[in-house]
Amino acid sequence: MAAPLPIHAVLPELAAALREGPRALLIAPPGAGKTTAVPPALLAEPWCTGLLLLLVPRRLAARAAAEYIAGQFGEKPGETIGYQTRLDSKVGKTTRVIAMTHGVYLSRLQADPELTGVSAVLFDEVHERSLDNDLALALTLDAAQALRPDLRLLAMSATLDGERFARLLGDPPLIRSEGKSFPLALRHLGRDSAARIEPQVAVACRLALAEQDGSVLAFLPGVAEIERTADALGTLPQDVVLHRLHGQVDPAAQRQALAAPAPGTRKLVLATAIAETSVTLDHVSAVVDSGLARRPRYDRGAGLTRLVTERASRAAVTQRAGRAARQRPG
Known part of the structure; x- marks a missing residue:
């Protein structure tokens, strides 16, 4: 049995928020466990009858997250937990959670704007700005408003300005995790900008x-x-x-x-x-x-x-x- 992560303390609050409404915002420091603990916790929710799509910024993160979560289930990627990237994919008939990059998600969204069979989209590290990331969020909000009012949307980040981002999402419940309390010492060595x-x-x-x-x-x-x-x-x-x-x-x-x-x-x-x-x-x-x-x-x-x-x-x-x-x- 894996040791409890800091994020577990707020999972009941997060689950309740998504039962009562379609959107939520989660802020949790690095190491809190949001990427790997949140998707499995939502699978048993009454509204979750389809897929959970976990959007992560990079291919390595998508594969690593899927492999870790699958290991917690005692499985291999492609069973309950899978992943999809531009060059690699492990998804099976029984897959419930798919970790994917924003580019792959955009292709899926363009082919099926209604996101048929998808119960929730989880944006991990939503503060990271790129054309694909911003477009994916904008189109998902548009699809939810026009076609899928039941679609759950969860934005997660460690460093986000929660209040400002909440306004973009329509002021959903804001859940904060305290994270771990390991001390961190910062030292600035400086660098010569004229040298390599x-x-x-x-x-x-x-x-x-x-x-x-x-x-x-x-x-x-x-x-x-x-x-x-x-x-x-x-x-x-x-x-x-x-x-x-x-x-x-x-x-x-x-x-x-x-x-x-x-x-x-x-x-x-x-x-x-x-x-x-x-x-x-x-x-x-x-x-x-x-x-x-x-x-x-x-x-x-x-x-x-x-x-x-x-x-x-x-x-x-x-x-x-x-x-x-x-x-x-x-």
Whole structure:
């Protein structure tokens, strides 16, 4: 039996809110358990006779969430719990919860605007802004108003300004979870903006490894920066295993980066924003943040969407820092 998560304390309140009305807003800190505990808790509700769609920002998060929840059921993905991403899918005839990316959801919504057979749509980390995320929320609100007044819509986030977002949803019940109380120490090392970021991140990673005995997660804007940082690190201590975590890494290597390290070892994970939300990296007690992110931005002059390296948002850096204190003080 899994240990109770902080989110379990507010699940009765959340269930009652969705019994009384079609929408709710849930704010829970990183590590509270909202991504993996909320969908199973809603399956037994009287209004839940169809599918629950769990929308997560990234393919890794969709697969990891489905695998974790399925494990709690003693099953494999594709049975009660499944997932759908652009390149991978495990959904069966008995599936009740499907974790999916916003792009896959938009395709489903365009093919079936009424969302036939769907009882609820859960938007995880709804504060993350992108064209797909915003469009998915807007079209779901439109479909619920015009075609499916019975459709449940739950928006979940760790860093959202709840009051402002509640107005967008029509002022539904706002439920807050306190989360875990592991202490988190923040230290600003500063960086030279005129110098390359990779050697500076490598120095910070070595410092973090030297000062504590847990694993380290470092955030970098892209794959090229991860590779250059790996080169800059040089030879690591014998007990440290280096992992890369980004969308181009194969699923088996992604699982290794997320899992607890082998006994007597610890991890150094160099990751893009793929590790920012909706996943837990076991054993991590320190986060090194470059403060940068690579985001799609529309260039009006060129009429194209480009990837731009920019400062990470406050919500993003808050989420990243929280990775260090999900299982222990960080």
